[in-house]
Amino acid sequence: MSGFLTLGKLPNFKVKRMKGDRVTFVLLGGTGDLARKKLLPSLFNLYKKGKLDEFDLIGTSREDLSDEEYIGEVSTALEEGREWEKFRENIRYLQLDFYNSEDYGKLRSHFLECGDHRLFYLATLPDHFDVITDNLNKRDLVNDSSKVLYEKPFGDDLQTARNLNQCVSELFPEEKIYRIDHYLDKELVGDLSILRFSNSIVEPLLTSNSVNHVQIIASEDFGVKDRGEFYDRYGAVKDFFQSHLLQLLSLVGMSRPKKLDARSIRDKKVEVLKEVKILDSMTGQYRGYRGEKGVKDDSKTETLVAVKAHLDNRRWNGVPFYLLSGKNLARKYSEIYVEFERPDAGYPAEVGNLVPNSLVVSIQPDQGIYFEINTKVPGKMSTEPAKMQFCHSCHHGPNTPSAYENLLAQAIAGDQRSFVRYDEIEEQWKVVSRLNPSEPVTYRRGKVPSELKKFITEGSWHGLEG
Ligand SMILES: NC(=O)c1ccc[n+]([C@@H]2O[C@H](COP(=O)([O-])OP(=O)(O)OC[C@H]3O[C@@H](n4cnc5c(N)ncnc54)[C@H](OP(=O)(O)O)[C@@H]3O)[C@@H](O)[C@H]2O)c1
Structure with missing residues (x-):
């Protein structure tokens, strides 16, 4: 099986080992x-x-x-x-x-x-x-025969990441270093490049000619639980945006690599990260956060971050990418939502409102991919939206390996394709250093703050009620 097909997952793998290799x-x-x-x-x-x-x-x-x-x-x-x-x-x-x-x-x-x-x-x-x-x-x-696995975040900011990388790479060769972003081992994230590059109907759609905007959302319906001390030092930008959201952005935004192997894909991801232009950002802190165990009384740490960005290239010219991560919102889910340009079919008014077509990749808890299209209501000249859906868990069952199972298996097998190369991390921290959010707004648990609603000028956050 090619490197491309197994990016992010090892279907039906048996961990590769030499005889007697405990x-x-x-x-x-x-x-x-x-x-x-x-x-x-x-x-x-x-x-x-x-x-x-x-x-x-x-x-x-x-x-x-x-x-x-x-x-x-x-x-x-x-x-x-x-x-x-x-x-x-x-x-x-x-x-x-x-x-x-x-x-x-x-x-x-x-x-x-x-x-x-x-x-x-x-x-x-x-x-x-x-x-x-x-x-x-x-x-x-x-x-x-050893490998050293580093959890994320790799560094606290650009400078500490550079220092750490210098220390690590002076002591160990790159093939021993495994920098983790477990999102890359989630099944549907692994599916992204397959969806894009093995389906000739999908890839041509993903350009500024057809796409109105893209949303990348990682929303949680709980707070910091017992990780207050850790979280208060990092916050949503360093805990989620810097790693998971930017990795997803690079997988959606990258152009097709010449070869579909790990190295070429990483090269393309780095290219995209260099092209991220921040247009706007905002942060929030849920009410009651300062009373959480381990959190400072006067903490200004953000528990929510939203970013609007462009990718400075011809393919995505002018398409807004909205990235959102937040705690204590109404739902726990992660997804990529691509909204296509609104249809202008010229139908009479009784047909009703046509929804914009969309492509949704649900990463968790639902796992699957669907297109939303307009369909005719039987017996009437009006329309309703319908989903053309691939339900991953219905097809493959609920017991697909977890992200950490995948990544441990890949590390044992010496397969680095789902681990993050340092230049990706460096570019991710550079994007963070270009953010300049104002002080966090306060929001109620389970509620979308009005500032967040207004933040997105093309429609609303997909799937985020409250
Ligand atoms: N927790 C999660 O859900 C999660 C998810 C994704 C990524 N991560 C990442 O995983 C890493 C670990 O997070 P965590 O939540 O597991 O942290 P944690 O609960 O604070 O655990 C830290 C571990 O390190 C040990 N430790 C701390 N200081 C030590 C010292 N000076 N010498 C020896 N051992 C020491 C602790 O044991 P003692 O204090 O008893 O020595 C404990 O076993 C972080 O980088 C985090 O970003 C965590």
Whole structure:
């Protein structure tokens, strides 16, 4: 199968391994939220599906835990199945402070019993990434078969991202570095380039000749939960806009690469990111945010960001792209909505209002793709909108692999196509540095602030009630 077809997912993959190649996962931040909610369940799923037979898992944190206590913690994060008893035999715990170089030495003795294929997953705040990288290198833990996985955000801003990248790339070659944006491993994001480049009816439509505007939305119906301290440092711009929204924008906006391989696609994405011209932006903060645990009393951190941008190229000449991410809105969903120019069919008034055609890629929780068209109501000379729909979960069932399952499997297989290259990250931070939003407006939970309604001058936010 070509690189193109598997971008963002590995259909029916079996993790590629050499004989006797036992994988060792070192989960640096093995007690954190991400580990509990995503990484441990994903590893267990891979194991249950028979895609990971031989492995060791070493979880680390500063807590003083025995192996048994850690295994107990892991079990609470998983839906135990009959495979649990075998899975648990491979789990170890190591108390390790990122800033104590001696602690890394203890990993060496653990490695004596493990295979050489090591995956170091930095499941912790980016503040610690450089010191961890440095210590892994000093202690000579990253061997030829190792990979180092960096969670997002990669840096706090353009300068810190550059510093971090300099540190990382001085110590490790690019083929060992895996920068994560888990959105790229969502099934429907993986489908985007297939939808565009393998369907000759779709690609010609996606230009300024036919498109009125594009919306890219990642809306959540909950607040910061127990991640207030983390969130208050980053906010919607750094947590979502800088990574997920700009990655989606680059996948929608890029022109067709000459070759449909990972390198050419990334090159095209970088081109688009360089062309992003910010026209307007606004931010919001939900009422009650300052009372959340871990949030400062006088916090000005935004929990919502909306951006209007153009892509400075001929293909998208003058087409507005609206990007929105927000917490505590009415619905939890992520989608790409492409609205085509309004039809001017010249029908008599009784036909009623024709809707503009649209193409929608639903990323979550619904997964699918549909076109909205105008159709005739039987027996009447009037119209109603109808969906021409591909429902992904109806077709493939609900148990397609999660984004983190996909990305862990790809990292094990040494497949970097769904990981982010540094120049993409650099351009993403440059876009962020061009944003100049005013102070956040306050909005009520579950409500769309009037400023956000007015922000979009072409129609309204698709699917966002409240
Ligand atoms: N949580 C999510 O849903 C989510 C989603 C997408 C991406 N991410 C990204 O994933 C990363 C981790 O997020 P998270 O929410 O899991 O954070 P978290 O809950 O705060 O977990 C951080 C982990 O790092 C450990 N740690 C912190 N300081 C340490 C130190 N000095 N030495 C050793 N261990 C230390 C913590 O254990 P101790 O404090 O006990 O030592 C804990 O295990 C972040 O980059 C975040 O952006 C998270």
